[in-house]
Amino acid sequence: MGTFDVRDMMKADAAGSAAPASMGKTEDGQTRRFHPLAERIAALPVKPTLSPVMIEGLVRLLDVLVVLAAGGLIYWLYAAGKVDDPLAYQITIPVVAVGALATFQALRLYPVGALRHFAGMVVRLIGGWTMLFLIALAAFFFLKVGSQVSRGWLIGFYLAGGGALIAERFAVTAAVRRLTRSGRLERRTAIVGGGEAGAELIKALEAQKDTGLRICGVFDDRNDARSPDLVAGYPKLGTIDDLVEFARRTRLDLVIFTLPISAEARLLTMLRKLWILPIDIRLSAHMSKLRFRPRSYSYLGAVPVLDVFDRPIADWDIVVKWLFDKFVGTLALIALSPVMLATAIAIKLDSKGPVFFRQKRYGFNNEIVEVLKFRSLRHEMTDHAAAKQVTKDDPRVTRVGRFIRKTSIDELPQLINVVFKGDLSLVGPRPHAIHAKTLNRAYEQVVDGYFARHKVKPGITGWAQIHGWRGETDTEDKIQRRVEHDLYYIENWSVLLDLYILAKTPFSLLTKNENAY
Structure with missing residues (x-):
C-alpha cells in the first residue's frame, strides 16, 4: 500500500466495527491505551521514500550532462576536423551547461512540484534556454570572438540541446508522477495542537499542490473543548506520548506544531519529548501575528513555518x-x-x-x-x-x-x-x-x-x-x-x-x- 487517507479509514471504521484500542508502553514503562486508528496506520506497510532534495539534485546533474552531450555531439558532427582551434568550443560548451543550471534554478524548474507538471515546466525551460543563447550571442559580440565559433554549430547546439532537455524532462515528469502515485515521495506528517489553529493549518496545507504531505492525524495533550476529537476532518490520535510511540512504530517524517510562540512553557515541554526522534520538527507561522523577515521561514508550498529541529544525516x-x-x-x-x-x-x-x-x-x-x-x-x-x-x-x-x-x-x-x-x-x-x-x-x-x-x-x-x-x-x-x-x-x-x-x-x-x- 503506497498511500492512504486517514479520513477514508475513519469512514471504513464507522461503516464496520471499530478495532479495540491496543496497549502501549511509554518509555518509563507505564502502560497506556493506543488509539485504534493510530494502530491501524502504524501497521500499514511503508515503502521506502526518496528525498525530494536527492531527486532535484539528480535532475540538475541530468541537465548538465544533457547539455554537455548535445554540445559535444553537434561539435563532433558539424565542426570536428573543420576548425583550426577547438578551444572556443571547449570553453563554450561547459559554460553553457553551467549557465543552463543557473538559469533553470532561477526559474524554479527543479522543485519536485514543478517536475510533475510537464507543460508549464517546458514553457519556462524553452524560455530560459533561449534567453541563455541570446546572452551567449551578446557575449560573443562584445568579446569579439564570434568569428571563432561556427554559427551553424550554435544553431545546432540550441536546437539539439533544447530538444534533448525537453525529452529528458518528459521522462523525468513520467518518473516523478509514477513515484508520486506509489507514495515514494510523500512525507508522513503529524499535526500537534488541535482547535482552530490546527484546523486552519490543515486547510492551508491541503490547499497547496504538490507538497507531498500525507497527514496522519492530530496529537494534543489537551482534552477539553479547545481540542476536539476531530480537527478539519482528521482524528485526534492521542497525546504527545502517543505521538512518540506512533513514530517508533511507523515512519514519520514531519511534525508541525500549531501552538503560538507565546505558549513557551507548553511548547518546550512537548519539544523535550519529541526532539529525541529522527524527524523534522516545524512551528507553524501560518496564523502567527509575529512576523519575521521572509528568509527566516521555510515553506510547505506557500505555508510559512519556522524550523525547530532537522533530522540529522538526511538526504x-x-x-x-x-x-x-x-x-x-x-x-x-x-x-x-x-x-x-x-x-x-x-x-x-x-x-x-x-x-x-x-x-x-x-x-x-x-x-x-x-x-x-x-x-x-x-x-x-x-x-x-x-x-x-x-x-x-x-x-x-x-x-x-x-x-x-x-x-x-x-x-x-x-x-x-x-x-x-x-x-x-x-x-x-x-x-x-x-x-x-x-x-x-x-x-x-x-x-x-x-x-x-x-x-x-x-x-x-x-x-x-x-x-x-x-x-x-x-x-x-x-x-x-x-x-x-x-x-x-x-x-x-x-x-x-x-x-x-x-x-x-x-x-x-x-x-x-x-x-x-
Whole structure:
C-alpha cells in the first residue's frame, strides 16, 4: 500500500466495527491505551521514500550532462576536423551547461512540484534556454570572438540541446508522477495542537499542490473543548506520548506544531519529548501575528513555518554515509580477516561454546538490532540481557576474552553488521543493550534525552569511545558523558569527522582503555 487517507479509514471504521484500542508502553514503562486508528496506520506497510532534495539534485546533474552531450555531439558532427582551434568550443560548451543550471534554478524548474507538471515546466525551460543563447550571442559580440565559433554549430547546439532537455524532462515528469502515485515521495506528517489553529493549518496545507504531505492525524495533550476529537476532518490520535510511540512504530517524517510562540512553557515541554526522534520538527507561522523577515521561514508550498529541529544525516548525507560504510567496511573486513580468524581459533581452543555472541541492542529510532561479537564470557555464564555489567577481574571472562575485550577485538564481527546487514554504521553512538543499567537504574532514567542518541544508526566506534568513554558505566557521570559525546557527534557529523574517529580509534584503544575489562 503506497498511500492512504486517514479520513477514508475513519469512514471504513464507522461503516464496520471499530478495532479495540491496543496497549502501549511509554518509555518509563507505564502502560497506556493506543488509539485504534493510530494502530491501524502504524501497521500499514511503508515503502521506502526518496528525498525530494536527492531527486532535484539528480535532475540538475541530468541537465548538465544533457547539455554537455548535445554540445559535444553537434561539435563532433558539424565542426570536428573543420576548425583550426577547438578551444572556443571547449570553453563554450561547459559554460553553457553551467549557465543552463543557473538559469533553470532561477526559474524554479527543479522543485519536485514543478517536475510533475510537464507543460508549464517546458514553457519556462524553452524560455530560459533561449534567453541563455541570446546572452551567449551578446557575449560573443562584445568579446569579439564570434568569428571563432561556427554559427551553424550554435544553431545546432540550441536546437539539439533544447530538444534533448525537453525529452529528458518528459521522462523525468513520467518518473516523478509514477513515484508520486506509489507514495515514494510523500512525507508522513503529524499535526500537534488541535482547535482552530490546527484546523486552519490543515486547510492551508491541503490547499497547496504538490507538497507531498500525507497527514496522519492530530496529537494534543489537551482534552477539553479547545481540542476536539476531530480537527478539519482528521482524528485526534492521542497525546504527545502517543505521538512518540506512533513514530517508533511507523515512519514519520514531519511534525508541525500549531501552538503560538507565546505558549513557551507548553511548547518546550512537548519539544523535550519529541526532539529525541529522527524527524523534522516545524512551528507553524501560518496564523502567527509575529512576523519575521521572509528568509527566516521555510515553506510547505506557500505555508510559512519556522524550523525547530532537522533530522540529522538526511538526504544526500545518508547516501554518502552508506557508501562510506560499505566501501571502508568492506576494506576493513578484508584487511582484518586474518585477525578475526586467529581470534575465532583462540576462542575455540580456550573454552567451550560458540565463537560468536549475539545480543539484542537498541538501533536507529529504538529499533531492536542483533549485533555480533566474539564471545568473551564463559558459555554457561553468557549474559544476553546485559543484566550485569562486566567488571574488573570478572570471573565470567575467559583468558582470551580478557584480551579481546581490552583491545576491542571482540567488536570486529560487527563489521558483518555494517557490510551485510546494514543495521550498524562504522561510526556512530555505540549500541547499548536493551536492559543496560547503571547503579540499578536504566540509562534513560539517568540521562535526560537519552534516546536522542538513537536518531542515527549506531556504530562500531564513535566520538565517545575515542575520548575514553567506553567499557563499564558504573557511575551516572560515565553514562552522562558518553551520551553528551554521542549527541555532539550527531549534531556535527561529517565524512571528515568519521575519518578522524576511525583514525583515532586504534590509538584510543591503547591509551584510553582503563574502563574496558
